[in-house]
Amino acid sequence: MCALLVNPAQQDHDQDRELHVRTLSVPEYQAFLARYEGASFLQYPSWALVKDLWRSERLGWHCPDGEIQGAGLVLYRQLPGTRKYFAYLPEGPVADWSDPYLDRWLTPLLRHLRASGVFAARIGPTPAYRRWDATTVKSGGGPGRQISDVLASEVDPVGAALADRLRARGWRRCGGEDDGDAQPRHVFRVPLAGRDLKDVWAGFNQEWRRNVRQAEKAGVETVIGTFADLPEFYRLLRITEERDGFRLGRSLAYYEQQYKVLNEEAPGRMRLYLAVHQGEILAAHTMIIAGRRVWYQTGASADHRREVRPSNALQWRMMSDAHALGAQEYDMRGVPSTLDPTARAYGLLRWKLGTGGQVVETLGEWEIPMDGVANAALHKAFQAYLARR
Structure with missing residues (x-):
């Protein structure tokens, strides 16, 4: 055998x-x-x-x-x-x-x-290439800086060897102007294996813990939505795209199809989480579960009442649920490679860094x-x- x-x-x-x-x-x-x-x-x-x-x-x-x-x-x-x-x-x-x-x-x-x-x-290929813990990333920021400019906290030997073997066989790593990766090269992951929820909470920085508590104090409720809530999720997503200057280019029908087929394959594989405040949905995030892995896929939020921190409340609820499901890690998906605080994209990385996880450069x-x-x-x-x- x-x-x-x-x-x-x-x-x-x-x-x-x-x-x-x-x-x-x-x-x-x-x-x-x-x-x-x-x-x-x-x-x-x-x-x-x-x-x-x-x-x-x-x-x-x-x-x-x-x-x-x-x-x-x-x-x-x-x-x-x-x-x-x-x-x-x-x-x-x-x-x-x-x-x-x-x-x-x-x-x-x-x-x-x-x-x-x-x-x-x-x-x-699924092996990681390099990893940077949150503290290392924060200390390496500056004008014009990229994550690749910072010495990694860890280099995965399997990923490094595999890259060499693929090149030797004529494979070419994507990432140019015409053939960029379809999936994010840099992702952010919060480890859950071997940690209880107190450990995960302790890994948050002070701002994140304060924001989650603020949401609780303001009465923000986190609930799991249904297929019928997808149009509201999509409306908030369009608001988020306009506010943050990006465009995913996906239709409501795309998310409806995704929700339908993933949950037909395994009930609960795709979840829609809602943050509700005074009867209004202020944020909506999707989560996908497969095997021992969990992904935060797409997040959307309103422009108003942001002071009640609905997205922080949602993320803590989603991480808690992922932990209860026995997930090995909570994958927050893509982050930009820039470490320049003046860059518009840096805000997303800064937000995720507050959870105390790791930036992971995949093999691409x-x-x-x-x-x-x-x-x-x-x-x-x-x-x-x-x-x-």
């Missing part, structure tokens, strides 16, 4: 045992994810139903004896006017990225994709065109097509 984690005593034997790839049924795929528990929600079957402009396939890596060792949700996007596809595995596949014999995973994947008419592929997304000049040209044309959209 070939193990998911390589046994050093068997490496010479296992390196010759290439894994095989085949399409998995939904029950097979879900059974693997249930056993693994560490996969991103973007690798669950329901996510394919959110991305309705893409077709999808569930792949499994298996040993010669048939035991599934890894899995991945592949999203395929057709280049208009051709029969060729771009393949994307968001925050996936779920693989043993510490395996020194990386070709056991990548070779059968690329062979399968090539046979499916794919001209280029993008993957999102990596692309490779399939063999041949024609496929490289199609890849370039596809990037231009997405940029126009």
Whole structure:
């Protein structure tokens, strides 16, 4: 049997045992994810139903004896006017990225994709690359400064080795003007494993603790909303986008579809939290639960009565619920890379830093065109097509 984690005593034997790839049924795929528990929600079957402009396939890596060792949700996007596809595995596949014999995973994947008419592929390996604790980030700020200018608190050896191995095989890290990461490169995570809620609370800075108490004193209530509350969430999101100078570009129908399909897959997978004050919803945040992981996905708030701190109240409620669910960490998703206090985007990072978590630089997304000049040209044309959209 070939193990998911390589046994050093068997490496010479296992390196010759290439894994095989085949399409998995939904029950097979879900059974693997249930056993693994560490996969991103973007690798669950329901996510394919959110991305309705893409077709999808569930792949499994298996040993010669048939035991599934890894899995991945592949999203395929057709280049208009051709029969060729771009393949994307968001925050996936779920693989043993510490395996020194990386070709056991990548070779059968690329062979399968090539046979499916794919001209280029993008993957999102899950190992972290670097981490900075909140204190380190705060001390490293200044005009023109970036997170990359600050010495990391920790460098993940698996992520560093994997980056070198991917480069050596012709994969290119995304992040340029035409091929930026679809998922955030820098995220903010609050560790929950091995901590009780008192520890989590103690990790907040004084401002955060004061704001949560202020919300409680003002009578802000935090409740879990329903599908019927999504239009109000979306109205607040448009207000937030205008106030904070960003545009997610998603419609109400997008969030309604996401809520519907994620909760059909597993009741409670996506939750909508509301902060209510004097009968009015002042803030609404979404949370996603998958395995032992929890994500704060999208937040929205009103322009008025901000002094009652509804968003701080919501976050504390959501972290408390994540802790009760046994989550290993509370992922607050993307943060900007700037450490310049004068930059508009810095406010989001500053707000999240107050929870005492860590800035994590993920390994990012990596692309490779399939063999041949024609496929490289199609890849370039596809990037231009997405940029126009």
